[in-house]
Amino acid sequence: MPELPEVETVRRSLAEVIPGQTIAGVTQRAFTGALDSPLPGVEPATSLIGAGILRAERRGKYLILPLSTGLSLVVHLRMTGRLLLVSGESAPVRFEHLAIHLNSGRDLRFADQRKFGRVSLVDEGYLADLGHRLGPEPLDARLTGKMLHHRLQRRPGKIKNVLLDQHLIAGLGNIYVDEALYRTRIHPEQPALTLTYEDAARLLRAVRLILRLAISRQGTTFSSFENPYGEAGSNAAFLRAYGRAKGGNHCPRCGTPFKRLVVGGRGTTICPRCQVILDMPIPGPTISPSPDRHGEVVEGTPPDSRTDR
DNA sequence: ACACTGCCCTGCGAGC
């Protein structure tokens, strides 16, 4: 499932190759809905022809290709979408819906088993609106633990659902949210507004660590993710929690079997011993110590070392 | 403004 690290992996590969190239043609296959445009009167397949590709950018899980025409191609891979760079003479890949022929003789192919992904031709206004709707980039240094804490304080919902909300923070999906909550020993159903400043700061540090490592490993290939050259990412072998409830895997910290929950309709993996829902902190100037959840980057710390309330 | 649910979509693995 392409999340921020996977989209960033695709972006980096494309950024090496496609800027400066011109779109010579477009071939749509049976599922023509893969290429669309919200702009009235714009037929994307014909509008693309002759356009130069200026850059390869990313915002959250969206890949953005600004064009010389002033419009931009916005790609969302959703669950199973893939963008591939192949020779223009290659046969269609499996589940291919769209081929963008470049003047170099290469093709940018869009394939998607589940037809969830989209390639959209949009204008500046749409792009600005998208940027406005999405929350800050988790790897942007301007986002601080204090800001995240402030945002969480207005959210009574479960922390996992809130982290998946792209308006709060952009780019996180099911895999990396489970990993970050496991690392910080925060239960996915903990109400977001009960997290302390320390919790929020630790969570942000864990998210950044996990995302950076995943990017360095070219993303997580759990089922179908591939970079534009058809190569799998290597991060799946390093996941500690996500998907490990199956097969009787145990928490590497405390040896407790992982447990599968459904939170917000998403399959969720937790260690039922390390990740426990804590009571609401007592509001006001009471000098009760906030629960110390430990975790974070420290490995091998038994949960018994937690400071009980 | 926010939470929650259902929808889209189809290959795959489990179970019989």
Next chain:
DNA sequence: TGCTCGCAGGGCAGTG
């Protein structure tokens, strides 16, 4: 071997 069925989940619309 071959069938059925449920699972995977990001974003969005609709509802409360």
